[in-house]
Amino acid sequence: MSSTTAAKKPKRPHGYRRPDTLTDAPTHFCPGCGHGIVHRLVAEVIDEMGLRESAIAVAPVGCGVLAYDYWKIDVSEAAHGRTPAVATGIKRVQPDKLVLSYQGDGDLAAIGTAEIIHTANRGENITVLFINNAIYGMTGGQMAPTTMLQQKTATTQAGREARVHGNPIHVCELLATLDGSAYLERVSLSSPSNVRKGKKAIKKAFETQLAGLGFSLVEFLSPCPTYWRMNPVEALKHIDQALSKVFPPGVVKDKTREEGKDA
Amino acid sequence: MAELVGLTGNDAGAEALKDVNPDVVAVFPITPQTELMHKFSAYANDGVVETELIPVESEHSAQSACFGSAAAGARTATATSSQGLALMSEICYITASTRLPVVMPVVNRALSGPINIHCDHSDSMALRDAGWIQIFSENAQEVYDNTIQAFRIGEREDVLLPVMVCLDGFILSHTMEPVELLGPEAAQKFVGEYHPAFSLLDTDNPISIGPLHLTDYYFECKRQEVAAMENARHAVADVGREYGELTGRNYGIFEKYKLDDADVAIIALGSTCGTAKVAADQAREKGIKAGVLKLRMFRPFPGDEIAEIVNAVGTVAVMDRSISFGLRGGPLFNEVRSFVNGGCPQLVNYVYGLGGRDINATEIESIFAELVRIKKSGDTGELYRYIGLRE
Ligand SMILES: Cc1ncc(C[n+]2csc(CCOP(=O)(O)OP(=O)(O)O)c2C)c(N)n1
Numbered sequence: 001m002s003s004t005t006a007a008k009k010p011k012r013p014h015g016y017r018r019p020d021t022l023t024d025a026p027t028h029f030c031p032g033c034g035h036g037i038v039h040r041l042v043a044e045v046i047d048e049m050g051l052r053e054s055a056i057a058v059a060p061v062g063c064g065v066l067a068y069d070y071w072k073i074d075v076s077e078a079a080h081g082r083t084p085a086v087a088t089g090i091k092r093v094q095p096d097k098l099v100l101s102y103q104g105d106g107d108l109a110a111i112g113t114a115e116i117i118h119t120a121n122r123g124e125n126i127t128v129l130f131i132n133n134a135i136y137g138m139t140g141g142q143m144a145p146t147t148m149l150q151q152k153t154a155t156t157q158a159g160r161e162a163r164v165h166g167n168p169i170h171v172c173e174l175l176a177t178l179d180g181s182a183y184l185e186r187v188s189l190s191s192p193s194n195v196r197k198g199k200k201a202i203k204k205a206f207e208t209q210l211a212g213l214g215f216s217l218v219e220f221l222s223p224c225p226t227y228w229r230m231n232p233v234e235a236l237k238h239i240d241q242a243l244s245k246v247f248p249p250g251v252v253k254d255k256t257r258e259e260g261k262d263a
Numbered sequence: 264m265a266e267l268v269g270l271t272g273n274d275a276g277a278e279a280l281k282d283v284n285p286d287v288v289a290v291f292p293i294t295p296q297t298e299l300m301h302k303f304s305a306y307a308n309d310g311v312v313e314t315e316l317i318p319v320e321s322e323h324s325a326q327s328a329c330f331g332s333a334a335a336g337a338r339t340a341t342a343t344s345s346q347g348l349a350l351m352s353e354i355c356y357i358t359a360s361t362r363l364p365v366v367m368p369v370v371n372r373a374l375s376g377p378i379n380i381h382c383d384h385s386d387s388m389a390l391r392d393a394g395w396i397q398i399f400s401e402n403a404q405e406v407y408d409n410t411i412q413a414f415r416i417g418e419r420e421d422v423l424l425p426v427m428v429c430l431d432g433f434i435l436s437h438t439m440e441p442v443e444l445l446g447p448e449a450a451q452k453f454v455g456e457y458h459p460a461f462s463l464l465d466t467d468n469p470i471s472i473g474p475l476h477l478t479d480y481y482f483e484c485k486r487q488e489v490a491a492m493e494n495a496r497h498a499v500a501d502v503g504r505e506y507g508e509l510t511g512r513n514y515g516i517f518e519k520y521k522l523d524d525a526d527v528a529i530i531a532l533g534s535t536c537g538t539a540k541v542a543a544d545q546a547r548e549k550g551i552k553a554g555v556l557k558l559r560m561f562r563p564f565p566g567d568e569i570a571e572i573v574n575a576v577g578t579v580a581v582m583d584r585s586i587s588f589g590l591r592g593g594p595l596f597n598e599v600r601s602f603v604n605g606g607c608p609q610l611v612n613y614v615y616g617l618g619g620r621d622i623n624a625t626e627i628e629s630i631f632a633e634l635v636r637i638k639k640s641g642d643t644g645e646l647y648r649y650i651g652l653r654e
Contacts, residue, residue, distance in 0.1 A: 061346075061378070077378055080346060081321070110320040111350075139292035140301065143318050154301045155290055155318040157308035165318060 019043035032232025034222030062104035081112025084119035123180025123214035141227030182214035272435030277302035279410035282450035286337035326351035333363035336462030345372035359394025364417030381619020525554030527634035542627035566602035
């Protein structure tokens with residue numbers, strides 16, 4: 001070991017490997033951001049399910065805008081909030097492909113509310129990866145529809161107030177009321193074990209799509225240390241102590257289970 | 264009396280809104296406008312202004328909220344850029360035709376696609392026929408001054424039109440310059456108290472806003488917008504003159520820089536005019552009599568006044584920071600050209616700076632040199648040109 005030459009590759013910790021679907025682009029995300037974790041999870045699941053040659057993603061406007069720099073799959077950009085509609089168009093033409101829509105909470109639940117509701121309602125057979133960081137990250141920390149009550153943001157400087165700004169929107173619960181949604185799960189990125197649950201949820205959502213059951217979405221409670229004005233460790237704690245209380249993690253809807261029961 | 268402070272273009276816009284203290288402001292972030300509303304939101308939060316701040320879920324809703332608030336009789340503003348302006352364009356037409364004098368700084372940014380965040384004028388140019396008055400700013404001082412004047416111009420009884428105050432994204436919005444401020448007292452005295460000509464729930468004069476006009480009145484409604492735009496020509500000049508009396512900074516429909524004895528000139532909008540003035544000075548040091556026509560008011564378009572200058576100079580380049588696809592060249596060039604035909608001047612178009620591509624004084628100096636060549640040879644050559652482009 002001590003005779004390792006400079007030419008030799010440094011040894012990696014046991015088991016670590018960059019997923020084939022992930023490029024080696026250096027991350028542009030802030031320290032402690034959850035986007036990079038989800039990017040990697042998606043790449044791992046695509047690798048494990050052997051879907052790299054049949055996956056197409058649609059990238060949002062928001063901090064996830066550069067998804068195409070990280071994933072070695074075909075990615076199309078979409079205008080802010082229109083990702084699910086673009087994904088719909090792609091899926092209708094290529095129904096045998098795995099089609100992913102990647103969106104932040106501003107993209108999905110503010111400017112793009114109409115698209116997500118109608119895409120889910122039509123039961124479009126696509127998978128949405130929904131990053132709920134309770135803020136508009138990319139534009140510098142303004143209130144998102146998922147912002148917590150009392151949370152201070154650039155546009156709610158004294159804290160979000162229900163009377164003026166409304167209450168946090170529960171996206172999974174909202175979409176669960178629509179017949180077209182098949183699989184909806186909320187996961188947290190607050191710990192390694194929760195991240196592993198997140199990976200399982202992605203796999204389950206992909207399977208739902210591949211089985212042709214309809215619309216699937218995984219919501220990630222994702223840290224934004226920069227605009228929560230916290231360090232990365234505090235941000236993870238904040239997910240457990242605050243976000244998870246307002247947005248309880250868990251499977252919100254699972255048609256595969258319901259259908260199993262019927263049989 | 265005046266206070267001199269270091270401000271970015273976005274700060275200057277926010278300061279102007281703060282000094283005017285509008286009744287309602289709708290906010291939605293988009294780069295590079297975001298900081299303008301951040302700063303204004305802080306003023307609203309701190310009680311520096313009494314403005315009702317509405318953080319909406321999209322620009323479509325921002326302009327709709329402005330429409331509602333202006334219809335209800337409130338002095339109203341918002342601000343946006345690029346995709347945001349494109350998204351709200353449906354409502355922008357309605358705000359104008361309903362004659363609601365909303366004020367909106369537009370921090371110019373290229374339209375997608377490809378997606379880009381830097382400056383060009385494709386966003387506001389796309390709305391040049393929407394019925395909004397459009398005023399361009401050269402620097403942060405003008406952003407402040409134009410925003411204050413915009414309220415007076417739009418609200419004038421014979422105008423009643425919404426006003427866009429255009430400022431170049433990043434080039435102006437994010438760079439700091441010394442700016443002289445009026446302060447709230449003088450600014451509010453200048454804009455005056457707002458008395459809407461029509462408003463909802465004026466129980467003595469009940470009205471409907473935006474009712475259906477089919478073949479019966481739609482045409483007449485549009486004709487009235489034309490008349491309002493005609494009046495706006497005078498309003499922009501009058502308010503600019505009055506503002507000059509107050510501040511010593513006179514504003515006209517355009518600014519003539521070293522044009523009186525000029526052999527060659529360029530016409531441009533926005534921050535490029537500052538660069539062009541430097542280039543004209545450099546060219547003059549080399550013996551070229553160069554001048555600049557800085558267009559401030561793009562809508563209504565002062566075509567006749569421009570034509571007079573162009574015909575007098577004879578050899579002119581029009582700088583466009585956007586393209587009118589399929590027409591050839593940019594909108595500014597084509598509009599200038601449609602007014603100057605009679606004089607048969609030598610006119611060329613330079614499309615430049617798309618998606619934030621920089622233009623510097625040396626490049627503009629090269630345009631002056633080319634204009635001299637055109638003048639001497641009598642050969643205009645290619646009408647539609649690009650500068651700063653890899654081909
Ligand atoms: C029509 C339009 N309006 C506004 C914007 C500016 N914009 C870019 S990203 C963004 C918010 C993104 O927030 P979110 O979706 O929560 O994603 P995050 O950055 O937090 O991951 C906004 C408003 C835009 N690009 N287009």
